[in-house]
Amino acid sequence: MVRSCDCTIDGGAYTARALKTANLAIVFTDIKGFTERTSRQTLEENQRLLQVHEALLAPLFKAFGGRIVKSIGDAYLVTFESPTQAVLSGIAIQDRLWHHNRTVEVSEQIHVRVAINVGEVRLDGNDIFGEPVNIAARVEGIAEAGEVYFTEAVYLAMNKAEVPSKEVGAYELKGIPGKIRVFHVPRAPYRVEAPAPSAIAETPGSESMPPFGNLALSRVSEASSPGAQVDLSVLGQRAAAGAAVISQRAAAGATVLGQQAAELGRQARTVGGSLFSRGMATLPPQVQKHRALVGVGAAVVLAGVAMLAFSGDETVRAIKAVERAPEEERTALAKDVRTLIMKEEDSGRRNFLLGRLTEATGKPDDALKVYATAVKAGSRAAEDRLIEMLSHARCDVRSDAASTVGRLQLKRAVSALEDLKSDGGPDDGVRTGLFGISKCDSKVAAESALKGFKER
Template sequence: MAIASRDALHTLPPALKTANLAIVFTDIKGFTERTSRQTLEENQRLLQVHETLLAPLFKAFGGRIIKSIGDAFLVTFESPTQAVLSGIAIQDRLWHHNRELLEDDQIHVRVAVNVGEVRVENNDIFGEPVNIAARVEGITDADEVFFTEAVYLSMNKAEVPSQEVGSFELKGIPGKIRVFRVPRAPYRVEAPAPDAVLPTQEELSSLPPYGNLALARVADPGLDLGALGQRAAGVGAAVGQRAAAGAVAVGQRATVLGKQARTATDALWARVYARLPPAITSKVSSTVAGWGVSAVLLAVVLLGGGLLLGEGGATLRAIRDVEGTSGAERAARVSEARRLIKQEEPDQRVYLNGRLEEAQGNWGPAMALYAQAVRKDGNGRAESRLISFLKHEQCGVRSGAAEVLAGLHLESARGPLETLADDGGPNDGASGGFLGLSTCDSKKAAASALKRLAAN
């Protein structure tokens, strides 16, 4: 028997590192076709918004982003349950985001999940489980979360509802793969009292596709939940006749919810419930008498969820019409946008004025107005807008946004700031500032902002 020399032993390859992981693939529906009719700037803006919406949710559920190529994410999770929940949260978050946009501006993604032992090399993963996840994504519909039988067998079924789609032959994969999906909400709840006032079909249609089942677990999902009560007044007229009674009991019920809440999620949504006006909460109270906390929260979504981001459509269109104009045409369109902004709810006007400044390329005033909207109104859309600026192509805009976000002490900006501090951005180190005598460094600005956050 031959014995290898010491030198030969040193040349043997190291043992491969493997791990049993849940793998998530996502991509944007129709992205290739969409880029063919967009400018480069529009395409970059789309990808910036896409990353701003999805990346925090991956991280909130314990995901590790392996790579992002164009419109696609490859993410790993140690828990298959958390992997599927992240996909559910993403679809509901995009539903809220899309409600304020024209169809051409909306983002619709596909989410596919598989689990298995993969090879880990140089911050990348390889193996058949990865290939299967990619193939399943290819058969996943937009706005859906599909997952394999391996995920179904290993996940916590009490946390994630499921429905079988069928068995599929996938290219390059031996045998058929059973595929499941997350069905749409509402999910099963206890039966209401016989005399309960049930939500109408119109109210049911305002439910996010997965009922905020996973999104409600995120401490800061990027939604303007604090202003929900004020904007809920728009539904008051529709249900006012059924909502008059029981207004006093609403506050008591909300207090009970707060005391009964056993998790951080229940406590968060109990506070949201307490902010709802009588026109909604008395209806919720009568509808869900005797239900548990989770069922009450689902009813809040049923009756009020559609109010989160639904206003301002005509105003936002008028603001977008300002982009790319100049001279007298711009002045006329700005004037029309300001007229419409004055007709919006008071808690939205500062944010919309910020959007108008942004449409004119006035980044400083826009960021100042967004900051004011966050401080004054707790406006989640203004917060998301500021965070999206951290991916802007202009170094000065990124640096300014980092400084503003640090001043607002926004923990939701920590992840994007860390990314900018690690990777920097275009034109870092280029001349800027007064008379071009200084240089712009958004990477350094992000690092400074993170220190300020840590000091708070």
């Protein structure tokens, strides 16, 4: 439909380009907490998340007649000719994700927001523009994860006999004049035959059934075009493949942890052997009589004691396991260890352990910053580690460590700085930086740090 023209004058010639508009339902979706999630994941994990997300959502958009205009990261912009089909697609998505999330770990679950508006939009190539699009985007900003929100315009245009609804409230949306009434689809069970909101009975928090009772998901085959019916089992195949990769990775990580534990046990046996002999002498006489029977068990227990004594607490041992793991497995293992570390209440110790974990993943330069934070929180262990890093094998790490202890004014580091100033390291003078135009010199860094001590 042509509503107006975009008229320009080019070299005296008057040209007109028709503007096409259409009345469409606009759907926005995005993943709750996606930005925060990506900061804690590897690029590979982010890519896998988005692949599973696409596998779950895209077929349902198409099954209900939607056209995916574009996707940016975790967000989709989709248009429908029917407001009713648009809302049904949102309901189907939430129920499909409910089924999916029951089969994966909490950390791999996907929770999305769905927001819908309807109105006349401007078509420009494959893209769409106009206030209806802006309103849909604003409604998405107030929508809750797991919900399907839509505007009054959608409520008035959709078939209420097919979609139950309930008003959420009237909102002032940024950049939009006046208040916009917003509705949502209430949770099942409800009396589908009664379109009025008063006829809807909600049971919030029910976990025994999908949030919307498969109201729309059960109609996927019906909604699909002939020859392109969508089976629910097919919808999950690509997502299941993604989940399988995740499970394989977790299993590989568990194998590596097991290998590290075995290695720790092997190292502990030497110490455990002597402890075992001494430990048996302290056992009650009635136990010593069964020395041959309890020998293996006692050896295991005493070896465990030795491992505790020489390897530190549970978190430190876990960090060492990350350090000894193959490089390609460290990032995955480090995620679990980080969760363990974050339970530590003392800020100084927590940041010291995070620094050790950062080092274990092969990032000593980043660890320096974390240690500095730990020192400011009163961690003596972090001070010791910073001083140790003044003798690191890498020139850039030594130099950064010197600068860090200088900024922190660690008087205990003066002796180590003087040694570094005198001896430097084997790789001093190595060219670094863009195009190799700079040289690393840890001696100069140490001298500068010492000068800072004297000036203060």
